[in-house]
Amino acid sequence: MKRLTLFKDKSGATALEFALCAPAFFTLIMGITELGLATWMQVTLQQGVEAAARCATVDKFNCASTSQIQAWAAAQSAGLSVPVAAFTVSKANCGNQVQASYQPNYLPAFPVPVPTLTASACFPS
Numbered sequence: 001m002k003r004l005t006l007f008k009d010k011s012g013a014t015a016l017e018f019a020l021c022a023p024a025f026f027t028l029i030m031g032i033t034e035l036g037l038a039t040w041m042q043v044t045l046q047q048g049v050e051a052a053a054r055c056a057t058v059d060k061f062n063c064a065s066t067s068q069i070q071a072w073a074a075a076q077s078a079g080l081s082v083p084v085a086a087f088t089v090s091k092a093n094c095g096n097q098v099q100a101s102y103q104p105n106y107l108p109a110f111p112v113p114v115p116t117l118t119a120s121a122c123f124p125s
Contacts, residue, residue: 038115041080041104046119048077049087049098053123056089056096073098080104094122 052073055063063069070087077100086102099120106114 037106041102042117042119044077044080045082045100045102045117046121048073048075048080048082049100049119050121050123051076052087052089053096053098053121056098057123057125069096069098073100091125092122095124097122 052063052069055072056069063072066089067084069089070084073087074082074084080102082100082102086100088099090097090099097120100118102117104114104117
């Protein structure tokens with residue numbers, strides 16, 4: 001008579017290991033992707049603010065008024081659809097200061113709140 005043993009058959013071990021490791025692996029990959037996207041958006045917003053602050057000081061033809069400086073900042077934030085109203089322009093002790101506050105409108109892979117991105121730059125007059 002042959003005995004029935006359950007622990008000698010290992011034909012489904014690979015599928016079981018994948019089922020246990022896959023959620024952690026995919027969570028890690030999606031987290032890296034989300035962090036990269038957030039970093040890219042922050043750098044792009046900062047680039048637009050810095051370019052607008054410089055334009056406000058150097059280029060009096062393209063950046064003569066507040067609305068032109070705001071439009072310049074939105075145009076220099078390449079890849080982001082930042083509204084012009086997200087940028088504020090002011091005179092400060094350091095020179096021409098441009099600030100931005102932007103709430104990204106994308107759906108993250110994880111159900112977490114998307115933080116508001118802020119950037120600020122000042123270029124001496």
